[in-house]
Every structure is written in C-alpha cells, then in structure tokens.
Amino acid sequence: MSSPAATNAQPDKTGLFKLLKEAIVGSHQDYTAISVNRAILLLAVPMVLEMAMESLFGIVDIFFVAHLGADATATVGITEAMLILVMAVAFGLSMGTTAVVARRVGEHDPDGAAESAVQSVLIGLGFALLIFSIALPFAPRLLEWMGATPHILAIGSLYTRIMLSSSGIILLLFLINAVFRGAGDAAVAMRVLWLANFINLCLDPCLIRGLGPFPRLGVTGTAVSTTIGRSIGVMFQLWMLAKGSAHLRILRRHIRMKLKLMWNIFEVAGVGVLQLLVATASWLVMVRLVQSFGSQATAGYTVAIRIVIFSTLPSWGLGSAAATLVGQNLGAQQPERAEQSVWRASLFNAIFLAFVSAAFLIFAPQLIGLFSNDAQVIRYGASCLRIISLCYVLWAYGEIIVQAFNGAGDTWTPAWINLLAYWIVQLPLAYVLSLRLGFGPNGAYYAILAAETVLALVSIYVFRQGKWKQKRV
Numbered sequence: 216m217s218s219p220a221a222t223n224a225q226p227d228k229t230g231l232f233k234l235l236k237e238a239i240v241g242s243h244q245d246y247t248a249i250s251v252n253r254a255i256l257l258l259a260v261p262m263v264l265e266m267a268m269e270s271l272f273g274i275v276d277i278f279f280v281a282h283l284g285a286d287a288t289a290t291v292g293i294t295e296a297m298l299i300l301v302m303a304v305a306f307g308l309s310m311g312t313t314a315v316v317a318r319r320v321g322e323h324d325p326d327g328a329a330e331s332a333v334q335s336v337l338i339g340l341g342f343a344l345l346i347f348s349i350a351l352p353f354a355p356r357l358l359e360w361m362g363a364t365p366h367i368l369a370i371g372s373l374y375t376r377i378m379l380s381s382s383g384i385i386l387l388l389f390l391i392n393a394v395f396r397g398a399g400d401a402a403v404a405m406r407v408l409w410l411a412n413f414i415n416l417c418l419d420p421c422l423i424r425g426l427g428p429f430p431r432l433g434v435t436g437t438a439v440s441t442t443i444g445r446s447i448g449v450m451f452q453l454w455m456l457a458k459g460s461a462h463l464r465i466l467r468r469h470i471r472m473k474l475k476l477m478w479n480i481f482e483v484a485g486v487g488v489l490q491l492l493v494a495t496a497s498w499l500v501m502v503r504l505v506q507s508f509g510s511q512a513t514a515g516y517t518v519a520i521r522i523v524i525f526s527t528l529p530s531w532g533l534g535s536a537a538a539t540l541v542g543q544n545l546g547a548q549q550p551e552r553a554e555q556s557v558w559r560a561s562l563f564n565a566i567f568l569a570f571v572s573a574a575f576l577i578f579a580p581q582l583i584g585l586f587s588n589d590a591q592v593i594r595y596g597a598s599c600l601r602i603i604s605l606c607y608v609l610w611a612y613g614e615i616i617v618q619a620f621n622g623a624g625d626t627w628t629p630a631w632i633n634l635l636a637y638w639i640v641q642l643p644l645a646y647v648l649s650l651r652l653g654f655g656p657n658g659a660y661y662a663i664l665a666a667e668t669v670l671a672l673v674s675i676y677v678f679r680q681g682k683w684k685q686k687r688v
Contacts, residue, residue: 241402263532265405290371292517296502303491305386309393311484316397321546343383350379377438398463411448490630497637515595538622565611575604602660613671624688641666
C-alpha cells in the first residue's frame with residue numbers, strides 16, 4: 216500500500232519553466248511530501264547539469280589532446296584507467312555520505328545530518344593525504360606498468376604524476392558534493408562543479424597550446440588546469456558549508472571528530488569503495504587488454520568512453536536523484552514511495568537512452584571523427600560506441616537500481632553484483648573473445664555488452680525482493 220504522502224500528493228500546478236528554474240536556483244521543498252515526478256525533476260535537473268560541465272570538460276579536454284596525436288590520447292586514457300581507482304574511492308565514500316545524510320534529513324534530524332557531513336569530510340581528508348603520499352613518487356612507474364611505450368613515457372610521465380598526486384582534490388570535490396546531494400541541495404553541488412570546470416575549460420587550451428602569455432605544456436597542461444580548477448572548487452565548497460544552505464547548516468559545535476559516527480559512515484562507504492573498486496579495477500584490466508592492440512586502439516576506446524560518459528549524464532542525474540529519494544523516504548518511513556521513485560526514474564532513463572542508442576548506431580563514425588582524423592582510431596572508437604549502446608535500454612534500469620541500493624545504505628548488494636558482472640563475466644569473456652578467438656578490441660566491447668546486460672537483469676531481480684527496505688544506516 217502506498218504511503219499517505221504518496222497517495223495524497225496533489226497534482227503539480229507549477230509550470231515546467233518555473234519548476235526548472237526552481238531546480239536550478241535551489242529548492243526548499245520536502246522531497247518526502249511532494250509528488251514523486253516533481254521530486255525527481257527538482258533533484259535530477261541540477262545533478263545532470265552538475266555533471267554536464269564535468270563531462271563537457273572531459274570532451275573538450277580529449278578534443279585538444281587528440282590533436283596532439285595518438286600517444287598523447289593514449290597517455291590520458293591509461294592515466295584515467297589508474298585514476299578511476301581513486302574515483303572508485305571517491306564515489307564509494309560519496310555513496311555512504313549520501314545515504315547517511317539523506318537518512319538523517321528524512322528523519323528531520325538536522326544536527327545528525329551536519330555531524331555526518333563533518334565526519335565525511337574528515338574521512339576524505341585522510342584519504343587525500345594517503346593518495347598523495349603514494350602517487351607522487353610512484354606515478355611514472357605505474358604508467359610504465361600499464362604498458363606505456365617509451366614515447367608515451369617521455370611525453371606523459373609528468374602529466375601522470377600531477378594527475379595522480381592531486382587526485383585527492385577530486386576525491387574531496389565529489390565527497391563534499393555528496394553531502395549537498397544527500398541533504399537535497401543538489402543546486403549547490405551543481406554550482407560547485409560549474410565553477411571548477413569553467414576554470415578548467417578556460418585554462419585547458421591556454422596551457423595545452425600555449426595561448427597568449429601561457430606556456431605551451433602539451434598534455435601536461437591538462438593536468439595543471441584540472442588541478443587549479445578543482446582546488447578552487449573545493450575552497451568554494453568549504454565556504455558554502457560554513458555559510459549554510461537550504462537543508463544543511465554546520466555550526467561550530469558540529470566540527471569535532473566523532474569516531475563512532477565516522478565508523479558508521481565508513482562501514483557503509485567502505486563497502487561502497489569495495490563495490491566500485493571491483494568495477495573500476497576490471498576497467499583497468501580492460502584498458503590494459505586494449506592497449507595490447509596498440510595506441511590507436513586505446514585512443515579509439517578512450518574517445519568512445521568519453522562520449523559514452525557524456526551521453527549518460529541524465530542517467531547519472533536520475534540515479535542520484537533516486538538514491539537521495541530512497542534515503543530520505545526510508546528515513547521518513549515511506550518505503551513504498553521510495554520504490555515508486557526508483558521505477559519512475561528507471562522508466563524515464565530507459566526512454567532517454569533508447570534515443571541515444573539509436574543515435575550511436577547511426578552516427579558513431581561521425582562522432583568519433585569529431586575528435587580524430589585517424590582512420591584506425593575512428594574504426595575502433597565507432598565499433599566500441601555501437602556495441603556498447605546495444606544494451607542501453609536494459610542498462611538504464613540497472614544504473615538506477617544500483618544507485619537506489621546505495622541510497623538505501625545497502626552497498627553490499629551492488630558489490631556482489633559488480634563482482635559477478637565484471638570479474639566472472641566480463642574479464643574472462645574479454646580475454647577469450649579478443650585474444651583466444653581473434654576478435655581483437657571488438658571482443659572486449661562485446662564482453663562489456665554481456666556484463667552490463669547481466670548486471671541489469673540481476674539488479675532488477677534482487678531489487679524486486681525488497682530486502683533493501685529494511686536496511687538501517
């Protein structure tokens with residue numbers, strides 16, 4: 216039976232334009248009381264726009280780097296394969312943070328939400344220092360271990376050292392934004408990434424190409440501009456936390472270490488980190504596998520994956536909105552409304568990705584051709600886009616449901632599903648298809664298609680069992 220809040224919600228009378236404006240400016244609504252469609256829109260729109268600038272930077276970044284040649288593009292692709300491990304930690308910690316903060320907000324416990332936010336930031340600072348101490352001395356050696364050629368090492372070692380050493384800043388950026396998203400202040404998180412990546416976008420061509428008074432740094436300029444932009448973004452986040460927002464206010468009495476609460480967050484977040492490490496470590500192996508077919512194959516794969524990420528921004532926004540709504544509604548003792556939010560967001564996602572899939576199947580070579588005029592790079596990249604897009608409609612449900620589990624604080628379930636999909640299905644299949652059966656890079660792409668299909672089907676089945684509704688955080 217539906218909860219009273221879900222049943223009695225009145226039809227929205229707000230015009231679409233005003234609703235979009237409210238979403239972008241920032242809403243003061245109680246998301247556990249308004250209609251589900253309106254709640255999804257108010258949360259998803261700023262979350263989509265938040266990542267739009269992030270992925271737009273990635274697209275522009277690879278556009279400039281791709282024109283430096285296949286080795287420069289491969290440098291970015293290989294480094295990002297290692298950086299994704301840091302991103303796994305960042306997103307894993309963000310999952311725990313969003314779940315705990317959202318649950319406290321749903322329970323109408325502002326002090327609990329503020330204290331959870333502070334402990335999450337302290338955890339992030341600890342991880343940032345640890346990453347810096349490891350990455351600074353060993354970054355070039357890691358690049359070599361990933362199969363980089365001597366020429367890639369010559370042009371890319373400094374880039375890799377800067378990117379990996381400063382990746383703790385990226386971790387903090389995403390972690391603090393998870394605090395805002397869990398509280399329902401998605402518009403604040405959006406503005407943070409807009410600022411950070413606007414600076415990136417301005418500096419990137421200047422430092423890569425040496426425009427005006429800026430030095431010509433080549434691929435290294437990408438790392439410098441990213442570090443500057445995201446550092447300013449973190450400073451802006453800390454200022455916003457001190458200032459207070461619509462749903463979250465941190466006071467001086469909240470700023471102290473609470474080991475029990477920190478451990479509670481880390482229990483949820485730690486499994487989230489494991490969950491994403493399972494997925495991203497498999498991606499690291501996939502990049503290493505593709506690199507065995509040469510720089511052109513890696514460059515094509517790198518460009519294709521950037522386009523895939525950019526195209527799935529609305530999916531990410533809808534999934535994050537669903538995670539916040541699940542956490543807040545479970546905190547408000549409305550589990551059926553939480554489930555309704557997930558199915559509604561999944562349907563919206565499937566409709567959107569059906570159109571994206573059709574576009575990739577038709578225009579894949581032209582899309583890759585925007586970033587490279589190398590015929591081999593275009594061929595590899597177009598094959599990747601077309602094959603992966605075949606699972607988009609089904610994947611639409613898996614993407615939302617996995618984030619819903621995390622929003623409920625049930626991070627173990629997606630961890631096991633990721634282990635099955637990526638390590639038991641994807642990696643062995645990629646090895647057999649690409650190397651043993653001679654499909655080359657296409658074998659790796661077909662393995663991705665199979666893994667994402669398995670992930671979606673298993674996620675839907677487990678979600679329907681409903682055990683996530685009893686999770687306590």
